[in-house]
Amino acid sequence: MSECASTACGCSAGPIIQPTTQAPATTGSAQAVYRIENMDCPTEEALIRGKLVGLAGVVGLEFNLMQRTLAVRHELPSLFPVEQALTAIGMQAVRMDQASTGQTTKLSITKMDCPTEETLIRNKLGTMAGVADLDFNLMQRTLSVRHADQVLPDVLAALQALGFEAQVLDTAEAASPSASLVTTPTNWWPLGISFVTASAAEAVYWLHNGNHWSVVVLALVAVFTGGLSTYKKGWIALKNRNLNMNALMSIAVTGAMLIGHWPEAAMVMVLFALAEVIEAKSLDRARNAIRGLLDLTPEQATVQQADGTWREVGAKQIAIGSRVRVKPGERIALDGEVLEGRSAVNQAPITGESLPVEKSPGDPVFAGTINESGSFEYRVTAVASNSTLARIIHAVEAAQGSRAPTQRFVDQFARWYTPIVFGVAIAVALLPPLFMGAAWLDWIYRALVLLVVACPCALVISTPVSIVSGLAAAARHGILIKGGVYLEEGRKLRWLALDKTGTITHGKPAQTDFVTWGNALAANSRSIAASLAARSDHPVSKAVAQAAQTDGVALLDVAEFSALPGRGVQGQINGETYHLGNQRMLEALGQCTPELEQRIAALETMGKTVVMLVSAKGVHALFAVADTIKESSRSAIAELHALGINTMMLTGDNPHTAQAIAAQAGIDSAQGNLLPDDKLREVELLAIKGKVGMVGDGINDAPALARADIGFAMGAAGTDTAIETADVALMDDNLGKIPTFVRLSRATAQVLMQNIVLALGIKAVFLVLTFTGQATMWMAVFADMGASLLVVGNGLRLLRK
Ligand SMILES: Nc1ncnc2c1ncn2[C@@H]1O[C@H](COP(=O)(O)OP(=O)(O)OP(=O)(O)O)[C@@H](O)[C@H]1O
Ligand SMILES: [Zn+2]
16 A cells, blocks of 8 residues: 555656645535545546545545546544545545645655665654655655654654664755766675685685684674674664565574574675675666766856856856857757757757757757757756756656556565565474474574575566666657556557647648638638637648738738637627638538538548638638648558557547548548547547557647546657656657557566566575475575576666667
8 A cells, every 4th residue: 555655646746636726615624635546437436435425524525537636525633534444445545735734855865775675664654653655766765755744853763763864855956856876885895805704714614624613703704794784784674573685684694603504604695795786786777877868968058148258157057048059069058949040959868869950049959959060049948957858857757756566566575475485484494393303403404595585685676677777768769758657558558549730740731722702802801811810829720820921911900819629710800700610610600501511521531621711791711721741650650550559540620631641641540520528538438448548739638648548748848748747758749759668668568577587486496496405595695696686687678778
C-alpha cells in the first residue's frame, strides 16, 4: 500500500489534478479531496460509494473518474475512518488538499540509495505519529515527507538514529534539478587493506593446512576494515526488526567466524563490500544519465547591458526579457525567441532530431541546443531553472520516483522472499542435527550459505536501473515519459487513435478554392468571411484569413464575435449576423440544400475541408482549404502496423476529408465529424479491445487524451502545458517517435524479464546446491555479486538504445 501511495504522490505533483476548491455545500462540513490512483472505472466508484455512504459523518461524495479524484464532504474530526475504509477495499488514496494536513519537506539523504534502506526508513517513519506520507526517490536520494508542522525535528532525529544524515532542501532547491552530478564517494583504502589481509588469511590457512592464530588475526582485520559499515547498518536493521542484506551478511559472516571458517568469513566480507561499491557506481551511472543532459547548457551567455554593451553573464543570473547573443557553433544557454538574425539550430538535445532547424525572428529557441551556422540575438523567455530542458529533466526525475508495476511486484516479492529463506536457514541449522543425527557444524554452515542466498539485492536493484535507463534513453530521443508505468505499458498498445489536424497533417492548411454561391458579390463575401476568420486561431480560419490577406482583401469590423467549437465562427458585420463554418453548422442553420451538399462532397473527397459563409439571406460563398500530410506520418503509420498496432483517425473534420487523408497516410480507419466528447467515446470503445493510446495536439483532444491508457502530446517543446499534462510528451511533431517509444518499451520489458529470470535463477541454483552440500559461502557471495553486476549491466544497456 505504501508504495502505491508514493506513486500517487509523484503524480499529484503534476498540475493536471487540481484539488476541488468548491465551498462546502452544507455549512459545518469540511471537504477532503483524495486522488485514488486505482479508481478509474465505474465499478470502483460503486465499490467506494457502497463503503463510504454508510459511514457516520460522511455527508457527500463527489467522484471524478477522469481525474481519479474523490471529494469527501464530512463532519468528522479526523479522516482516519474514511482512509481506513478506502484501504480496506484496496484503494490507494492520497490526500490532495495537503495544505490542511501539514507540510511537505524534501530531504536529501546521501547515504540512502538502495531499496533495503528505503524499507528501513519506511518502517521507522511510516508508523510515526504526525507523518502522513513518504515519497522516496532512491535515484535522487531524496525523501519527501508530508508531516504535521511540528514533527520535522522528530523525523530528522529518527533518521539520525538509523544512521542517516538528512539535509532539508529548501523549496527552490527541491523544485529545480541541480546541475551537479551525484556520485557516491568511495573509500578505497579500507577496502584495499581488507582485500590484502583476506587473501593473506586464505594463503596462510592453505600453507598451514588449517587455522593458525595469524589466520584469525588477518581475518579479523579483513572483516573489520572491509565490513565495518556493513556491521553498523546490519545492527541498525536488526534493532528495527528488519532483515536487510546488511543484517543477513553480518549474521552470515559472524556465524562463519564462530564455527571457525575464518578465511572464508574474511573473503565473503570483502567480496560483499566490493559488490556494494560496484553496485553504487553503476547506479550513479544510471542516475547521471539524465542529469548529464543538463550539462549541455553553457554556464555563461553574452547578454546586452543597459548601456547597450555586451557582457558575459552566468546563465543563472539572466532574467526573462534579457537580450542574448549567440555565435556560430555556440550552445544556446536559455529558452527564448529569436529577435534578429538567422541560423540553423541542432535541436537534438531536446527533440532527439539532429537535422538542423531553420530559425528566424519570432521562432523559439531552446536551452541546450546548438547553434550551427549564423549568429543571432534572442529574447529570454524563461529563467535557467525553468527552461524546457530543465523541465524535461525534472519530469524524468519525478517519473523515476513513481514505481512501475514490475517494481511493485519485485518489492512485494522481496518482502516475503527474505524472511522465508531466513526461516528455512534456521530450520536447516537445527532440524537435521537434532532429528537426524547430522553434524552440527556442517548444517550450520549450510544455513549460513542460505543467509547469503536470501539476499534479494540483485533482484530488487535490477528493476529501477532498467526503468531509469529506459526513461533516459527515451529522453535522448526527444520522448518524455512521465512514469515507469507508461514505459512498461507501451509494449501492450493495441490501438493508436490519432487526431488529424496537426498530428497527421502539418496543421497549416491553405485555401484552395473560393466559390461564390447564390447572388452575392465575390469581393464582399470574401472580406466578410476573412474578417470573421481573422478573429480565430483555428487552422481552417487561419487559411481563409491568410489567403484574403495575400490578395489584399480589406477587413471589416466585427461585433459579437464567438467561436462555435467543432462548427465554425459567428459575428455581426454592418448589423447583420454572419456564420462561417462547416456543414454541421449549415444544417443547424437549416440552410442545407442537395445542390450545395453535392458541391461540398465533391471538394471533400479530394481531401479538402469546406466552410461556408452564411447569413439569414442564405449561403454566400464556399471556401475550401487543404492541408498536407507530413512525410513522417506515412512511415510512422507503416512502422506502427508492423509492430502490430492498429490505427484509427479521429477528427472533427468531415468524414470525406477524414477518409481521404487517412487513405493517404495509410491509416486503417477514420471517423469524422467528432466533437471532443465523441472522440472520448471512440477511445472508450477502442479500450474495450485492448490498450489504447491517443495522440493529439489540440484542446478538442484533451478528454480523449486523458481517457486513453497512454496519452501522447505532440510538439511539446514549445508549449508549457503539454510537458506537464501528457503521459508521454513528444518533443517535436514527428509521429515516428511513437514506434520508437513502443520499441523502447518492448526492449525494457525484455530486459526486466531477463533480469528477473537471471536473479531468481541464480538463487534457485544455489538453493539446490546448498541442500546437496556443494555450495560454499564465498561461492554464494560471488554468485550474488555476479548476479547484481549482470542485472545492472543489462539494465544500463538500455541507455544505448
Ligand atoms: N474557428 C473555426 N473556423 C472555421 N472553421 C471551423 C472553426 N472551428 C471549427 N471549424 C470547422 O469545424 C470542423 C471541426 O473542427 P474541429 O476543431 O473539431 O476539428 P479539426 O481541427 O478540423 O480536426 P482535428 O479534430 O483533426 O484536430 C473544422 O474542420 C472546420 O470545418
Ligand atoms: Zn545480495
